[in-house]
Amino acid sequence: MAKLKAAKAKAKAPARRRKKETANTETYHPNLASEEKGIRPPNLEASPPFLLKFHPDRWVISKGSILPCFGKLKLQRGINRVDYRGGRFIVGEAKADAVRRGWTVIPIDIQGPGTSYLRCPEGTSAHILQWVKTYPGSSRMDRDDAGYIAFCEGLINDGHIEPPPLHVLERMRSVWSDRHIKAADRAVVVPSARVEANAAEATVKLLDAEIKKRTAALIPTDNAPTIPDMVE
């Protein structure tokens, strides 16, 4: 009987310990003098705000689309004639210079009144396009491809910028065709080069389709013939 009582008492003991342990498992918050709050800003170099500018000779192929390769009219006093007075950037002369060199400056609110294609990530002095993705504490930048491509195509479709000229497309085709041939040759002995060859081939096809489309819409010039004044 005594043995049985002892066994029962032993069996009850863990229950008492559990009760005691439960009382000790409340969460503890150290009271720190300083605490990091919120998300760290991205680690970006300071860069001035800018207006995008477009030149008909500058195009790139990116993610299966033919996109304008924009330049930037930087809004910083002293760069390319930009001035800053009374809290405002003065860009008239800078824009005139850019236009003289064949650029078209894209207005900041091209997407509608009150909009901007720029952003300045909080905690930085960097000015970047809306479609640039940044990460806390990192200098890495990626692009929201779908958004950026839609923006570029919108500019073309809405007539703000001209589509790529035929001579530019043909020049690009020549470069990509050459790249395709070289990669395809390499792929004969280096199988991994097949990926590059296939990508280059797809780009050539993309350019071919665009050239075909543009050629069909081409209106030939009709100049008078030039006949030098000569005698036999």
Place this chain on the structure above:
Amino acid sequence: MADEITYSGIADLRIGEALSAEFLLLLADRDSSLTQHPALVYAGSCSGSGSATVRLPHVGLAGYDLLASTSDGAAVANSAFSDGKTDILVGRYAKSYEKSDLASLTGANGMIDAASFAADAAASYSATLASIIANLCDDFTAQVTDTGAAMTVTHFLSAIETLEVAKVDATAGYMCVLHPVQYADLRANIAASTAGAVQWVESSHGVLENRYLGSGYRGQFLGVDVFVNSNVPVANGGDDRAGAMGGRGFIAWADGQVESSDPTALSIGGKVLFEIDRTPKSGLTAYVSSCYLGGSLGVNSAGVTIITDAG
């Protein structure tokens, strides 16, 4: 045992941290030697000129227009005189460090004093000019672009070819300003290249062996002086960086010198005005550095933008 003298037991006799006699500089683009390259044209100072804008004329002389074949006894027609211009607006660049007397008098290692701030002003002037030049790199109409692709020797050679075809004068040498990522990609390509004469060119070895370890000048590669600067702008929505290569006159810059009648002001190299502004009521002293700078594209065809992956 008891009453041992431990570090934690003598808190009244010890301090939390003792300042080292050494200090470390935070990282920055400190080698601004690119501003000295002869491919850049100094258009002069706007001081006393009557305008904040310096105009650098472009003229079609010294063989720009050929002589026209003309018959004997025939009057030659006038040739159109070709000209152009680069206008450089000079603006103020400045910064101020202001310290309190208490911050100053408790200093032990000379970091917060007039001499340090004056030396900083001189270095900051060069770095600012270098950043202006780097920011102009993506402005050229001519481009070698391979978006999302790492920079290679092929891109470098294409840029040289573009300049040569455009008849860019190489007697002053070509210079190339790249973002560190572009340079690293170029170096990796040179290292990994297993065929071709470029691999054995002396300057390739210079690149691979990191002979120039400064943060700016990286030596000469294929006859082009290569500089690195992290202010080289991003392009194509953050996918790429846009460096540039150019010959004489591809970028021009100008400045202005400001004078001060204050005997405590210091003109550093005739370029930066370093002034001390004391506010006795607050016990504050400000060290103000000012300079006047501007930069613009020179001859558009004398440069080519190189757009490759941002890494």
